Amino acid sequence: MKLIQSPENPLIKEIKKIKETQRRKIFFEGVHLVETSLVSDYVFTEKVFVTEKFIEKQKNFLEILQEKKIPVIIISEKVAKTISDTVTPQGVFAIADFKIKNINDLSNPTFIVIADRIQDPGNIGTIIRAAEAFGAEAVLVTHGTCNPFSNKALRASAGSIFFLPVIKVTVKEIEEFVSKYGLNLVITDLKATISSFNMDFTKPLAIVFGNESKGVSQDLRAIKHTSCKIPHKGKAESLNVAMAATAILYEILRQRFLKSP
Template sequence: MSLPPITSIHNPKIQRVRALLGRRSEREEQSAYVVEGVRLLEEAAAAHLHPQLLLYTPDLAPRAQQLVHTFQKAGVECLPLAPALFASVAGTESPQGLLAVLPLPASQLPSQPNFVVIADNLRDPGNLGTLLRTSAAAGAQALLLSPGCADAFSPKVVRSAMGAHFRLPMWAAAWDEIAAWIHQHSLSVFLADANLGQPYWQVNLRPPLALVIGSEAEGPGPQSAALATGYLSIPMPGGVESLNAAVAAGILLFEVARQRAAA
């Protein structure tokens, strides 16, 4: 017998989801975050992740219904919500009637790193999510998050990353911890800077390295500059002063991938 849809916003499980969507402190305290939408939950299922809770509306499309059945068979608690309640809880403007609470992943950094990305005070959630997705696509092994970065598990970052959370390890750490890890593994550190360094295609990016991406507004900070062994620039013949951080990252990340594929 199917369960009746939850209709009250005061239901404890609904209150929990709202708190996780709205506050970083709740995500950190509960060690959990929210993933919403069919595509992202298909990615989670493909990665064999086990949600703590799945909420759905009874009027799902067949593709979404199949996901509910998949998680139910895996023993996930799956609860129906009245559509109006789901719409008031969801973090998207056009909700697909499906969201899940997932545990925050453990930081499993590579034991022999040769290509990692450091986000230096990257505060914009959209930029951080795009950086995460692009890093995964280019074959980076991890994303290190310096103090001051946006919360990697906020709803906007999760949506922008389009499933990269399930593929790319992340580690939020203090600068001294990041520096110690970089030195332990003897990585060269390259900073992207509009005004310093050689054009990126003239630099050998095949050896083990960390690529630092700073915010568009402020650029690399003093802590990452202290780590730097080299700078990369992106020449802009059009006279534009700077690129969006995520766009610049895409250019440089895929240059690393190109050089290594051609080696």
């Protein structure tokens, strides 16, 4: 196995460039995220970087990488600290490439989540995590949303981003996609008159969660849709968008579970 000791190594410089954009090719760290990426159908793990200390503690993990024939590169502790975003790196990192690139790669969906101009990486990561957990087939991300592939978003997704497509789209693409597959477009709105409990979420569906302070954009509202809100009894004005998404996505799963044989 190759050993890299200098932060000036060309491969380490490549990692730093990937980190600046984090788009379809991404760099991430930590045992859980790397393990999760290895069993994903949506990403191809190109390389894994490990420290000697990590190898000593995780020999079984190294054997898994070798079985999957994934190139393993050893890096020094100094290099690990220069590429890590954490105070105490776990000593394992990876570069991966997403296989699904655009909305045309999806076919015959029945349950899609749309994240519209979400600003906080923690929120988008949590929405992706909830979407995957409750059965969504993809998350579509509009212009103005923070990078769903950033390290903070990846960590917030807890690896769920490796199990469903997350695709950046335009409003026009959403309109054409919804029309093509006969999806009911549902917008979450605090001012809606219909509660999520009274919506029929068992039909083919695309549900939209909007910006933390401004809600869903007018461009998306211009598409034929239905609006709904979450009923709540508390005195606070509203839920955080990630919390609201989790509540509604669970209700979608509940309705579909009850309807299924």
